[in-house]
Amino acid sequence: MTSIVRNQWYVAAYGREIGRDLFSRTICGESILFWRTEAGAVTAMSDRCVHRRFPLAEKPSHLVGDTVVCGYHGFTYGADGVCVAVPGQARVPRTARLRSYPVVEQDSFVWVFIGEPALAESVPIPRAPWLSQEGWTTVAGREPLAARASLLVDNLMDLSHETYLHGGYIGTPEVAETPITTEVDDEAGVVRVSRRMADAACPPFYANSTGLTGRITRWQDIEYQPPCLYTLHSRIAPVGVLPNDDGTDPDAFHVEVVYAITPETEHSTHDFWAVARDFALDDQGVSDFLAESNRTVVLQDVAALNVLEQVIAGEPDGYQELSINIDTGGLAARRMLDRLATGR
């Protein structure tokens, strides 16, 4: 049984990845071809020629204006996936068209709809506005994960692991020690996990980017919109500094840590990560530091999750995990994913 949720929008790429080179990425087990038209629109269609299934992103396939020419026998397709020329005959069969995918460029991402295209309009695309908004500076990347998406969801929903797996980067003892509150909004399709540390050590990730040297108030407010988008609203301030009653919060540092969790196959995942901040906006040194640090942290997770995927592959059926309080958010996310996968 598949664990991949269909009829959903997924992040397929950053917009900057798609240009006038043919670009292929496997999303939820489907090999999809992306390219930009001469006018700059992103197209998404099946990466398999209808004739003999040659991948259209494989050389010597190539673009000619707003058409893509298959490198095997020259079948030629327009931006809508419809075949416009075949070799050796003038008539193009009516059924010669590539599957075309609904695609939207938003918040720096290229979103693609996996499932029944007619449903695309009725399914909202989750937002991560900070990634392309005035007043924020973002660093971002993508790491290939040789593990199922649900392992990454587990990982991100329970940040107590920062203390152990990411000690010296973003983990301090207080993360594992501080209890969480969890809120499940089935209506909106959101799981929220909140951990608010009133008096905590400041890990290098934040000390080096904010300049804070003493102990801090540290808020971790997770918002996960299954299946694809996860945001950690992170608030850092000197101990005792709280937001104003009117919601303004001028003396705190805000970081939005965004993950787009896109299944590549049943057992591998695209781990898109982005870190947006509302301070030191033009400081390239801070950008470089946060990019390097967050990538290191992501790769620590990737290494651990790749191990877990192999462990699962080798374990007997019916293996039982043991869950405790810290897992409340992760278990809620699993239930929501299960419901989405089996039809709510």
Add this chain to the structure above:
Amino acid sequence: MTSIVRNQWYVAAYGREIGRDLFSRTICGESILFWRTEAGAVTAMSDRCVHRRFPLAEKPSHLVGDTVVCGYHGFTYGADGVCVAVPGQARVPRTARLRSYPVVEQDSFVWVFIGEPALAESVPIPRAPWLSQEGWTTVAGREPLAARASLLVDNLMDLSHETYLHGGYIGTPEVAETPITTEVDDEAGVVRVSRRMADAACPPFYANSTGLTGRITRWQDIEYQPPCLYTLHSRIAPVGVLPNDDGTDPDAFHVEVVYAITPETEHSTHDFWAVARDFALDDQGVSDFLAESNRTVVLQDVAALNVLEQVIAGEPDGYQELSINIDTGGLAARRMLDRLATGR
């Protein structure tokens, strides 16, 4: 269900590959040991010792005169596969004999019969006389293909792909543009596909070997004898130059492009290729050029077909191709192969 046709002759090797070193090759999933007797005859027998299945081509197995000695426990076999000595006892069990294969050396190839040996005599061995005939010079090679044999058959039966996959080598626009005629001879077990271009550009493959500089008459007459032997009778001449009424054709250049398509396993293939020409017979420069060019073209096919094999491995069941006029020959070949595989 297997797609491999049995009770057929297949090319296992070039004669020059078999000598006094033990040589093993997997043909249609069977691991076969080849070596020459002191008198020069090629032998073919199972490459598995009857005792504990040690491969007889694996060191320290070795030849002693006209016997092969297993490198694990010393079981010793004659050229007919019959065991003549075992360790620790004088009596050799009567059932100790390796499976022996009918084998024929012909047209530079070593042919082996896969299936019921008693049927070997009743199945004709296809001929490729140019490869070892006075008046012809041949260059040849073998490339491993990590794809099922039927993908290579598809490839070779539809040469419109030359225009796209082999542009700059043997492809020109006229190949894809020119319609084909197809002839299926179920009685003889032959599929013929013919494409005759009256006025075509001369691709580098022929320009550099024949010296022709202008436009040419180019005939591509394919003859495929499923499952193993494929020949492209290629005729190149200046535009307007046709054979004489008596069949003689002194002013044209003739090239016989031969492929032996031998399944290694269900999903891998030995791609034997040979190019025989009736001109520039002693010109080593032409030989070197044709060998290098044809190998390049073969490797372009290999790369594309290896991709297709992976695509098929990853695609859902029931994937549907779309076929057009250029596929007539390939589809006829598939039908003939199906009939052979399931028993005609």
Add this chain to the structure above:
Amino acid sequence: MTSIVRNQWYVAAYGREIGRDLFSRTICGESILFWRTEAGAVTAMSDRCVHRRFPLAEKPSHLVGDTVVCGYHGFTYGADGVCVAVPGQARVPRTARLRSYPVVEQDSFVWVFIGEPALAESVPIPRAPWLSQEGWTTVAGREPLAARASLLVDNLMDLSHETYLHGGYIGTPEVAETPITTEVDDEAGVVRVSRRMADAACPPFYANSTGLTGRITRWQDIEYQPPCLYTLHSRIAPVGVLPNDDGTDPDAFHVEVVYAITPETEHSTHDFWAVARDFALDDQGVSDFLAESNRTVVLQDVAALNVLEQVIAGEPDGYQELSINIDTGGLAARRMLDRLATGR
């Protein structure tokens, strides 16, 4: 169906391999964590955290005193495998404990009991006293074998292969030529195979270590205690020199070649080998020579058996071997292993 015999003691490691670093080895398909307490005792427990199955031998998991801390979320376990701390809450769930394995250090080996722990006391641990006894000097190693354990049992029970696979090291023509006697003691669970050569060439393995230059009396007395322990009692002496009537044997050289055969998985094996001698006890040159020679011989076996595993993986079901007299011991060992696997 598994071929691995359970409810048995297996060699998991040499004692010297286990210290204050976390050490994991897969034994009979179970991933087991080993470490020594501060007092020096060897512990053996499941290498999977009960929480989210993270391997406890994987960094950043680490020892703190006599506890092991999981590197993912900090679950902490004592030497008995019982969890003593979890993150974010004071209460440790009662069921939070790792599976613990009976473990005994003996004869230089760490033995672990695979199966129902309650049965461990009733199953005797085979002995190899020479490996840690006054009056003997031992060289030892371990090679990973990518083949099922039964192939190594076959190999070791039939030493006629020394003549072919190990010619120039320990094989001479007499080994394959000399008949064996086999004795099966079902009660004690032992198979004995004896080959006594009265007048044989001395292979380099013994010539270079004993200094004997002429022909020798060579006894090979095999004792196999399925599933794990194999000993070759090897006696070398000048031709005609026999033990005294009282059993003393001062003019012979004795070598105990011990193999512990421990399945890693169904298709891979830990090949522990040790060579103990009662001569040249302090001669480092002899130790180096025997270590290097025996490792070479073991690697020759490993190479051959790895090939056989691949052969078996590729062969059709129902493949039939042919056995002869030399296989009597090996076939007896297989029967005993089968009985142990299916319950005697």
